[in-house]
Amino acid sequence: MDAVLTALLVPFLGTALGSAFVFFMRKDMPQPLQKLLLGFASGVMVAASVWSLLIPSMDMSGGSVVPSVLGLLAGFAFLLLIDYITPHIHADGEVEGPRSSLSRTAKLALAVTIHNFPEGMAVGVAIAGAVTADFSMAGALALSLGIAIQNVPEGAIISMPLRAAGNSRWRSFAIGSLSGIVEPIGGALVLLLASAITGIMPYLLAFAAGAMLYVVVEELIPETAEGAHSNLGTVGFALGFALMMALDVLLG
Numbered sequence: 096m097d098a099v100l101t102a103l104l105v106p107f108l109g110t111a112l113g114s115a116f117v118f119f120m121r122k123d124m125p126q127p128l129q130k131l132l133l134g135f136a137s138g139v140m141v142a143a144s145v146w147s148l149l150i151p152s153m154d155m156s157g158g159s160v161v162p163s164v165l166g167l168l169a170g171f172a173f174l175l176l177i178d179y180i181t182p183h184i185h186a187d188g189e190v191e192g193p194r195s196s197l198s199r200t201a202k203l204a205l206a207v208t209i210h211n212f213p214e215g216m217a218v219g220v221a222i223a224g225a226v227t228a229d230f231s232m233a234g235a236l237a238l239s240l241g242i243a244i245q246n247v248p249e250g251a252i253i254s255m256p257l258r259a260a261g262n263s264r265w266r267s268f269a270i271g272s273l274s275g276i277v278e279p280i281g282g283a284l285v286l287l288l289a290s291a292i293t294g295i296m297p298y299l300l301a302f303a304a305g306a307m308l309y310v311v312v313e314e315l316i317p318e319t320a321e322g323a324h325s326n327l328g329t330v331g332f333a334l335g336f337a338l339m340m341a342l343d344v345l346l347g
Contacts, residue, residue, distance in 0.1 A: 170301065
């Protein structure tokens with residue numbers, strides 16, 4: 096139970112940690128640190144998607160690739176749809192998406208909140224696999240950690256503009272942190288349905304992998320490759336991938 100609760104809460108804590116930057120930084124998160132963190136999170140999430148989600152999905156399907164392929168493509172399609180119909184956030188704080196009367200800061204908070212929900216569901220799927228099937232809890236924890244690291248810059252992206260707009264530090268921190276509360280909620284909802292989804296677990300594991308890989312390909316890797324210090328993103332990716340690979344082999 097402790098491991099389940101930890102895996103659910105760690106992504107939210109990553110958002111809260113990023114939001115807390117408003118207390119001790121006057122400017123944005125240093126670009127080298129942001130590149131390193133995003134690269135590291137990318138490596139962890141790619142490795143977790145392969146070893147902790149896709150391979151178990153195929154194993155549970157008796158070697159068939161059909162559930163894994165369909166689930167993977169559905170995960171990509173779902174996140175693509177979300178990006179199409181909602182405000183779309185980049186790690187540098189730029190927001191794209193449908194026109195609305197919302198302020199830039201409100202769009203930032205909305206975009207992060209909406210994107211956090213399927214990430215929380217992905218963690219919930221991984222935990223459900225560990226609880227109801229032959230799946231590694233260590234893999235679920237590692238996936239949760241990768242998402243949490245990715246959430247650190249996102250929390251800062253929300254709280255720091257709020258502070259610059261005249262809000263108090265505590266109010267800015269609270270709003271930034273609350274954007275991540277949907278992640279444990281999404282994970283918990285999946286767990287509540289765990290017994291009902293056992294039969295489609297191969298599809299759901301691959302779906303979670305597709306959602307994670309979409310975030311990496313669409314958001315994280317492009318941000319680490321742009322501008323200066325791109326090599327730090329590459330170094331971070333290698334370290335994150337190697338760490339997740341080792342954890343999956345040693346603890347899986």
